Amino acid sequence: MEKNWLACSIASKTYDFFFLFRCPSGTVWTASAHVITAVIGSGVLSLAWSMAQLGWAVGPPVLLAFAFVTYYTSILLADCYRSPDPVTGKRNHTYQDAVAVTLGGAKVWICGIVQYTNLVGTAIGYTITASISMVAISRSDCFHRQGHDGPCYASDYPYMVVFGAVQILLSQIPDFDRIWWLSIAAAIMSFAYSFIGLGLGMARTFEPGHSYGTATGVRIGMGGLSQTRKIWQVFQSLGNVAFAYSFSMILIEIQDTLKSPPPENKTMKKATLVGVVTTTAFYMSVGCFGYAAFGNNAPGNLLTGFGFYEPFWLIDFANACIVIHLVGAYQVYCQPVFAYVEGHARSRWPKNKFVSHYFRIPIPLLGCYKFTLLTLVWRSAFVVVTTIVSMLLPFFNDVLGLLGAISFWPLTVYFPIEMYIKQRSIVRWSPKWIGLKALDLGCLLVSVAATLGSVEGIALSLKEYAPFKS
Template sequence: MGVVTEDHHQTPLFLQSSLALSPHDQPIQRTGNVWTAVAHIITGVIGSGILSLAWCMAQLGWIGGSFSMLFFAFITLISAFLLSNCCRSPHPELGPTRNHSYLEAVHFNLGKRSAAVCSVFLRLNFLKVGVVYTITSAISMRAIQKSNCYHKEGHEAACEYGSTSNYMLLFGIVQALMSQIPNFRDGNIKGGIGGVPASTTTKKVWLVAQALGDIAFAFPFSVILIEIQKASTAAISITTFFYLCCAGFGYAAFGNSTPGNLLTGFGFYEPYWLIDFANACIILHLVGGYQVFSQPLFADLEGLIAEKFPNSRFINKNYILKVPPLPAFRLNLLRLCFRTTYVALTTGLAMLFPYFNQVVGVAGSLNFWPLVVFFPTQMYIVQKNIGPWTRKWIGVRIFTLVCLCVTLFALVGSLEGLITAKFG
């Protein structure tokens, strides 16, 4: 969704920041409703993080895993409520100013300096999503090759391996889990209260922290939503239900052997076509998801560069290319070079750290607190004119501090896991 300006450039809603509003900005014609909002929120929330939730449940156990997912769902819902109140400023319902994006809301309520800091975290968020999606897509492609090779050769030793929509993704996961139905029918449900045992207490603590980071990556959608509370509540409830099902069924099926990636790490090759289909759905979903999370970053940075160098032909000149029988298309040299470099950067980082669970944990815990907790609560304090050391102010600060401690714990554990995986 975006706005088409008079010069025929489309600007994503996320980037319509009051830091640099175009004089050609036009009013937005909104045609959505609650159900389309719910669908878009679910699409934005559910990504590759869902594949690690069964592993997270295995590390945390039945009680700890369920509680942790409900905890992060609760934090995300609170954040959604706070951001919904920031949709209009200074009054959440009467306005008169409508904030079209997260960054615009931060700029209006907290000022230019806070918006500048927030923009750094937002850009970092887009970059990390690109890296995680690249890793996940590569793992799924390799899993398809591995499954086909095993089916053809009959045993793994003879094989050599090279290094859609969310509903299709969920369908693929559910179909893979359905292959384990005989285990449930026979009463052979695996798993325990304490989760997977570790060799030492310290190792268990690091695994728990990493699992929290993975869950944090799966939940937040604050950077892509300024919407109404009703849609947010329904969407988060549906998403949490799917997450608990995937995590619980996966842990019940595999127990202490639950893989880090629900569809690629368990050595399950039959029916191989079903596993291939599930991984193909993931790849197709992430191809589109990569673009969804990359385009706002492209438009943001390219807009800043164009504003800084308005007379540069390399940056601002558009070339119209016609290659019969294809339709004519526009080529901009800055876009060509910048976007190619960005894709190379995310691919290089993914190759440097090709560790799914560890990278997901770091990515989830890195930006969770500032984007999902800190900025929304700060805007709430400013918008409601909450005075220092009042009861409500103290409650908000305690909430923020608790979330900070959990996030730092998850970040340290995820970094430890990443360093250990990289350097042994």
């Protein structure tokens, strides 16, 4: 036992040295896995519904427009990892660090509030989505055993608790560098359920006797849809598409895991291209075939539209892939929140034992696990709070739309453009300056519209919702 503790102590000191003189080892492939894990998430499941609101004439072009804007501004943001020079400058380890060095002032606080609020909101959205998939598995198995008329009702809440319990355990992983394996596993799962959704959509599309959608999407009067409600749903669908592409808020944190040489910005640009092209191909396929399969009756969550019956095993497998993917994606989004709070606490109270005293536990075959009471308590409390909020607001499309709306403009567009203008000293009123500002203004208007649509959707859902009841 003493030898184990001695080995643990030596390993801990080695880790201290490694952390102080950090040498990231990430490559274009690990970064691509992080990007794909962050991008292909629960957002893909709402794209068929979004297409139904926009129609064939507008839906696919909107999807491609979001993809282009996300890729373009991510390229700008990748050059802000080092300042003032994108290759030889000083590292900025977080998105907020990059804003602080380049822009400074109140913009740093605004960036921090928006970024970390959205990261927390994404954790809530993923908890909701994972519970929906677990309920779908439970109901599918029940119908298979008891028949299609069986009393197969299930509540989301126990599954939210199970998901939260798993996240409490995984949240104790020390830092972002050490979850590369979780991101790769999650990325594989995202491909799996996207392919299944695509395959089921294609199979249903080629069946005769159903609508393939319309040029303008859901028509006014269909199911009592008013003109005002149609507009709100179009706005909300823009938020859902924006959420499907949201990863800029953790781009700098992903880039901080990359080894150098080659320069981190070049590697990150390649990873971003791989991630955005890959996800856009899936999004176009899943969204378009999903809309073609269900027409204007496309469900909010694509996989729930295929029912809970046969082939039950395939639906179960797809939903299980979603759950596994979201387990990893939750960590990809939450690790920056954990690191920010803990880093701030260590700098504020460096001698406080609750904050800075490390406990060491030897784990067979895995080496030494090292943690502080702050890490244990704070991360566990974070997961508990996000789980409770998920129980209070279990509205899939509305929550995803709001998250996408409030993060898209500031984090994906505004700050990358402003930092690029400042870093490259773009002359005011020059053609490039005007073009960047026009893009900025256009995306702001889209975000405002999407926010209003999502808030209206949540308000409408709350009128008919009773918390903690199945």
